[in-house]
Amino acid sequence: MNTKRRDFLKSAGVVVAFSWSVPTVFAQAAARPALPGSLGTNRMLDGWIRVNAAGTITVFTGKCEFGQGILTALAQIAAEELDVAYERVEIVSADTARTPNEGQTAGSLSVENSGTALRFACAEARQILLKLAAAKLGVAVASLNVTDGTVTGAGSVTYWELARDANFNREASAQAKPKPPAQHAIVGRSIPRRDIPAKMTGGAAFVQDLRLPGMLHGRVVRPPRYGARLDSFDEAKINAMPGVIAVVRDGSFLGVVARREEQAINARLVLIGSAKWSGGSELPDSAKMYEQLLSLRSEDRLIGEKDAPVPADAKVIEATYHRPYQAHAAIAPSCAVAEFKDGKLAVWTHSQGVFPLRATLARAFGLPPSDIRCIHAEGAGCYGHNGADDVAFDAAMLARAVDGRPVRLQWMRDDEFKWEPYGPAMTMKVKGAVAGGRVVDWAFDVWSQSHNFRPGDPDGINLLGSWYLADAKRPGPARHAAQPNGAGDRNALTLYDFPRQRTTHHLIMDNPVRTSALRSLGAHANVFAIESFMDELAAAAGIDPVEFRLAHIKDERERAVIEAVARAAAWDPGQKGDGRRGRGIGYARYKTVATYTAVIAEVEVNRTTGIVKVPRIWASADAGQIINPDGLTNQIEGGVIQSASWTLHEHVRFDRNGILSQDWMNYPILTMPDVPTVETVLIDRPNERALGAGEAAQGPTAAAIANAFAAATGRRIRELPLTPDRVKAALA
Amino acid sequence: MPISLKVNGATHSVDAEPDTPLLYVLRNDLELNGAKYGCGMTQCGACTVLINGAATRSCVTPVGSIEGNEVTTLEGLGTLDKPHPLQKAFIDEQAAQCGYCASGMIMTAADLLNRNPQPREADVRAALADNLCRCGTHNRIIRAVLRAAKGSS
Numbered sequence: 001m002n003t004k005r006r007d008f009l010k011s012a013g014v015v016v017a018f019s020w021s022v023p024t025v026f027a028q029a030a031a032r033p034a035l036p037g038s039l040g041t042n043r044m045l046d047g048w049i050r051v052n053a054a055g056t057i058t059v060f061t062g063k064c065e066f067g068q069g070i071l072t073a074l075a076q077i078a079a080e081e082l083d084v085a086y087e088r089v090e091i092v093s094a095d096t097a098r099t100p101n102e103g104q105t106a107g108s109l110s111v112e113n114s115g116t117a118l119r120f121a122c123a124e125a126r127q128i129l130l131k132l133a134a135a136k137l138g139v140a141v142a143s144l145n146v147t148d149g150t151v152t153g154a155g156s157v158t159y160w161e162l163a164r165d166a167n168f169n170r171e172a173s174a175q176a177k178p179k180p181p182a183q184h185a186i187v188g189r190s191i192p193r194r195d196i197p198a199k200m201t202g203g204a205a206f207v208q209d210l211r212l213p214g215m216l217h218g219r220v221v222r223p224p225r226y227g228a229r230l231d232s233f234d235e236a237k238i239n240a241m242p243g244v245i246a247v248v249r250d251g252s253f254l255g256v257v258a259r260r261e262e263q264a265i266n267a268r269l270v271l272i273g274s275a276k277w278s279g280g281s282e283l284p285d286s287a288k289m290y291e292q293l294l295s296l297r298s299e300d301r302l303i304g305e306k307d308a309p310v311p312a313d314a315k316v317i318e319a320t321y322h323r324p325y326q327a328h329a330a331i332a333p334s335c336a337v338a339e340f341k342d343g344k345l346a347v348w349t350h351s352q353g354v355f356p357l358r359a360t361l362a363r364a365f366g367l368p369p370s371d372i373r374c375i376h377a378e379g380a381g382c383y384g385h386n387g388a389d390d391v392a393f394d395a396a397m398l399a400r401a402v403d404g405r406p407v408r409l410q411w412m413r414d415d416e417f418k419w420e421p422y423g424p425a426m427t428m429k430v431k432g433a434v435a436g437g438r439v440v441d442w443a444f445d446v447w448s449q450s451h452n453f454r455p456g457d458p459d460g461i462n463l464l465g466s467w468y469l470a471d472a473k474r475p476g477p478a479r480h481a482a483q484p485n486g487a488g489d490r491n492a493l494t495l496y497d498f499p500r501q502r503t504t505h506h507l508i509m510d511n512p513v514r515t516s517a518l519r520s521l522g523a524h525a526n527v528f529a530i531e532s533f534m535d536e537l538a539a540a541a542g543i544d545p546v547e548f549r550l551a552h553i554k555d556e557r558e559r560a561v562i563e564a565v566a567r568a569a570a571w572d573p574g575q576k577g578d579g580r581r582g583r584g585i586g587y588a589r590y591k592t593v594a595t596y597t598a599v600i601a602e603v604e605v606n607r608t609t610g611i612v613k614v615p616r617i618w619a620s621a622d623a624g625q626i627i628n629p630d631g632l633t634n635q636i637e638g639g640v641i642q643s644a645s646w647t648l649h650e651h652v653r654f655d656r657n658g659i660l661s662q663d664w665m666n667y668p669i670l671t672m673p674d675v676p677t678v679e680t681v682l683i684d685r686p687n688e689r690a691l692g693a694g695e696a697a698q699g700p701t702a703a704a705i706a707n708a709f710a711a712a713t714g715r716r717i718r719e720l721p722l723t724p725d726r727v728k729a730a731l732a
Numbered sequence: 733m734p735i736s737l738k739v740n741g742a743t744h745s746v747d748a749e750p751d752t753p754l755l756y757v758l759r760n761d762l763e764l765n766g767a768k769y770g771c772g773m774t775q776c777g778a779c780t781v782l783i784n785g786a787a788t789r790s791c792v793t794p795v796g797s798i799e800g801n802e803v804t805t806l807e808g809l810g811t812l813d814k815p816h817p818l819q820k821a822f823i824d825e826q827a828a829q830c831g832y833c834a835s836g837m838i839m840t841a842a843d844l845l846n847r848n849p850q851p852r853e854a855d856v857r858a859a860l861a862d863n864l865c866r867c868g869t870h871n872r873i874i875r876a877v878l879r880a881a882k883g884s885s
Contacts, residue, residue, distance in 0.1 A: 067830030067867055192826060199831035200819045202766040202807035206832065209765040217760075242749075260748070261756045265772075331770055331778060331866040332832045381830035381867045413771040630826055634869070638829050641868030664775040664864065672860040675870040 035174050037116025038062065042100035046168035048121035049078070051129070055149070055160045057082060057089045059118060062102025063110040064094035064352065064376040065195060068694050069631040070110045072193045076627055077115050080186040081122035081178055083146035084159070091194075094354045094376035096369075104353035104454060106384070106517060107485060108594055108692025111627060115690060120174045125166070127176040132162045181625060181686035188686065190630035195378070207348050207377035208335050208410060215337070216245060217261040218398040218409035219268035220465070221254040221275060222419055225658035226514065228280030230254055230468075233271055241267050246401045251470035252277075255398050257407055268412070283654050284512050290322050290427050294447055298506040301480055303489055308499035310441045314433035315540050319533055321430070322719040323525035324651035325422040325513055327667055332380030334387030334420075335410035338395035340403055345372045349392040350379025356456025357389050364393060364466045364473055365400075383519040383642070386420045387411055389455045390464035397465060414662040419464060422652050423518025424449040424508075426488065428529035434541040439552060442501040444530065448488030449508045450478035451521040462516075478509050484592045491523035491699060494530055495592055496552040513654070520698035523590060524643065527699025528706060528720065531586040535707045536716065544573035545585055545707065557596055557622050557685075562587055564681045565598040565620035577712035580605050584707025586700035595696035596622040596683075599640060601676070601704035605712050607731055610724030613674055614644050614705055619697060620681040624688035632693055637678045639697030645670035647702040649721050735795055739764070740808030750796020755779045757795045758805060766806025766835040770864070777863030780836040781805050787843035806835040809842060818842055821880035822873070829867030836863050841877045850881055 034040055042048070042062070050058040059078045065071045075089040082089075092098055094105070102114055126146070133151040134141045145152050149159040159166075181188075199205045223230065230252035238247050238256060243263030248255045256271060258264035284292045337348040345367065351357045354374035362369040374392070382388060395409040411419075426448040433441035453462045453475055460476025467473055481487040489505035518524075538548035546566050553559050565571075565585070575583060582605075587598040602616045621636050649668050653660040661667040702720065710716040715730040734745040739762060746761045753772075758764045758781070770778030772791045779791040782804040810816035815823065818838050828834050837860060844851060844859040851859070856877045865873065 067828070069829075192823070193828070196826060196828050196831065197812055197823055199828055199834055200806075200822045200838065201810065201812050201815060202764060202805065202835070203812070204765055206765075206768075208759075208768065211760070211763060260752075261760055262748070262752045329866060330832075331776060331830070331864060332768060333770075378830070380832035383866075410769060413773065634826065634829060634872070637871065638868035641870060642866070645868075663771060663773060669864065669866065671862075671864065672857045672870055672874070675857075675868075678871060 035172055036120050038102045038113045039117040039120055039172050043171045045121055045170055045172050047100050049125050051159050051163040051166055053160050053163045057084055060092045060099040061114045062094055062100040063105045063114045065378055067381040068635060069193050073111060073627040073631055074115055074118055076186050076191055078118050078122045080184055081119055082126050084149040086186050086191055096354050096358045096374045101355040106352055108694040111690045112692055119178045121172055123176040123178045124172055128166055129159050129162050132165055133157050187627050190628055207350050207379055210337050210348055210377060212406040215406045215408055216257050216402055217264040218255055218257045218407045219264040220394045221268055221271045223277050225280040228277040231276040231278050234274035238267055238271055248398055248401045252468040253465050257398050257402050282656050286654055293425060296508050296510040298508045301505045303483055303505050304493045304503040306501050310433055311435040314435040314440050316433040317540055318431040319718055321428045321529035323426045325425045326646055326650045327422050327652055328383045328386040328420055328518055329667060330380045330382055330386050333411040333413055333416040334391040335379060336392040336395040337406055337408045338399035339406040340399040345396055347374050347392045347396055348377045349374055351388045351392060357392060360455035360461055360463055364461050364463055385454050385516040387416050393463040393465045417662045417667055418659040421453055421514045421516030424451060424515040426525040430529055430533045432537050434537050437541050437543055439498050439537055442498045444492060444503045446489055446492050446526055447506040448522055449511055449515045451487040451517050453516040478507055480507055488522040490521045491588055492526045493592060495589055497554050520695035524698040524702055527588040528702040531703030532706050546571055561596040561620045561622045562598045564683060565600050565618050568679055568681050569600040569618040582708050582712025584704045584711050586703025588699045590696035594691045595693040597696040597700050599700040599704040601708045603708040603712055610727035612648055612722045612727060614676045617676045617678045622683040623693040624691040625686050626684045627690055629682055633680045635694050636680050636697050640678050640701045641675055643698045643701035647705045647721055651721055736799055739803045748795055750794055752795045754790040754793040754795045764805050764807050768832055777836040778833055780839040782839055785846055787840045817880040817883050821876040825872050825876040827869060827872035827876040829869050833865045837873050845881055
């Protein structure tokens, strides 16, 4: 057994120091002063930090790593405020028995919420340690210096020596001021990611690598289409297969547990062959998908309105844009390990929210939350709500059938593609008018299914497998989300300085195709539409797209990010597409309150094959104070490339009877030969608040590519993705 | 009937059916984490290992078909303390977001560098054409492979 494995086991131990007294915290929260970031909901200092006599610091976060580098960034913040070497900081993340409850790791909010909490908690911890040191050394706090945990004044003492007397079992006051940015030595540096070395050398890094003693292997069998009922299957045949330990059927939920993984996979195949299903719901006609979606009942909400007269000579144009259902398509199908022992459930999961998952599992299984422990373990990058939570439920169902023995269940590739909740298909209708080189009217309508069917819903149980039980659970309803975050209407409100505008969100209440949160939610499609239409208006006004945008921006940071990308790409206002090559720009401030991002793309269009290639992309980003420049660059570049893939290739295929995208052949993504080079310019603003950046590039990139296509060819494609068929039709 | 396998220089006896994909034997019997399940149908490359030096998809390679062959996984290339030039270059370039594809990328690149020690960027892109990355880390991966090639020249 290797060390990593032992670590996993250790964290699974039943004896756990439990510093959260949740009920009292919540009962009194209303009467207490507001605290910054997630300190507001997790107010005890010792919930965030522990100083160890062995010369290390342990910090706790409710946020989890999925390749975005968050644990490295949070450890940098902690080390900075405490004045200890970065290497001394250990970080424990997202474990319902050990860490703060910070809800979902989503919305590019981890640095803003968890980072802020840790910054204040660690500054306060440092102050507590300094007071102890001052008393011990007989000098004033003000005369003390700290270097890597050693406090010096008249003589010296270390944090590690003070650890026993330092009482962090108290509510945070947030009165200790964090360091001014000018003094930062660790924050702002490209510290290498802590998780990468193990991942490059075969260390246990993923939930897939977790091997518990006596662990069995599970697989599930899903219906041929949404909502189908399981009528029968050949149980005797499965039970006779080598290695099969349990076949689990509950209503139309079907799964198998075997001694070896390949035995579970083989048994699943035989189950698929013998299972008889009936009923189920019909999917929309994919040829008329958008028409059908717009005909469904919707709950409409006016989210922005500004009135001014429209000049009589204004030139009015309108356009309709579409984005299809798109998949998270994680490179690893979702996986979980579950153990049901003495009525208590432990789940190792790559869920983005271990606490909401626990709450929802508790309701699904009829257990008190205190009898369930959810422990985050990394999966492949998820980019939002994929099958992670669902597979946790599935694994728990199978584990319950083999009482006491842990079960590891990884979905097969087709399970993931066919059953994950997709990013919703969306339609955006825009009407605008220009006069005197300025936009004088703007009306934006967006239609979308809900982007949030995550676990944690107060009414429904958003776990796929639970909907198929004999005692079937129901998912929660579609819900509006408040601006500025929004959901389908994320970034629907334009930030441009228009005298007159009207923005409406049509939340589709029916759910013909399963959907939930995909990286950037509605921002991808809304920014694609807004920024495409800005180019259409610029063309109507006869003004260069960059100049036209700048003419409608007052905010200095918005201007700076657009100017930075234009400079990097050597944008030429006089450039003309030659029918094959062209450049385009896209810009947005994510969620209207987070990172500013501008992107310029260069495309090459093959007019014969209809294939669009994007050889080069430039991006600029202002994420306020930068915690880790290389980490930020990695997130922006990754977002650019992923969005290029969405824009050029991706749409979930289906017919009336079911989902047809079930592997990488029928859900192709951008591959190595066609990936653009990306040049990223970061604008550091150390004195500004750190802003979420992980999803900021999705919308601007889509718009930049669509605009580059229009610049190259003089024709515009308003429906994603830019497939060869659509390109050929546009050029015909 | 036990199957005898040579993996990373050591001989192992494994009690599995001959048609078992090598991937599951590596991961579950030998407890090696490098090769990953991604698709099970040779489309993504996450499970790539070297068999007699050639990049091979372990997800469809029956374990019974490779007795007597040399299997190398990510763990066999190098360790944290003594990383292979490719592993070192991937760490130095921070060539990962989630890192799930990394083992397959490195093993495929190792095959490339064996055949072509001084590849051009286009060669690297072509060699990795069938290895999927979903996080968009491609450019870092390309840089890492070129760095490893440069370092070992």
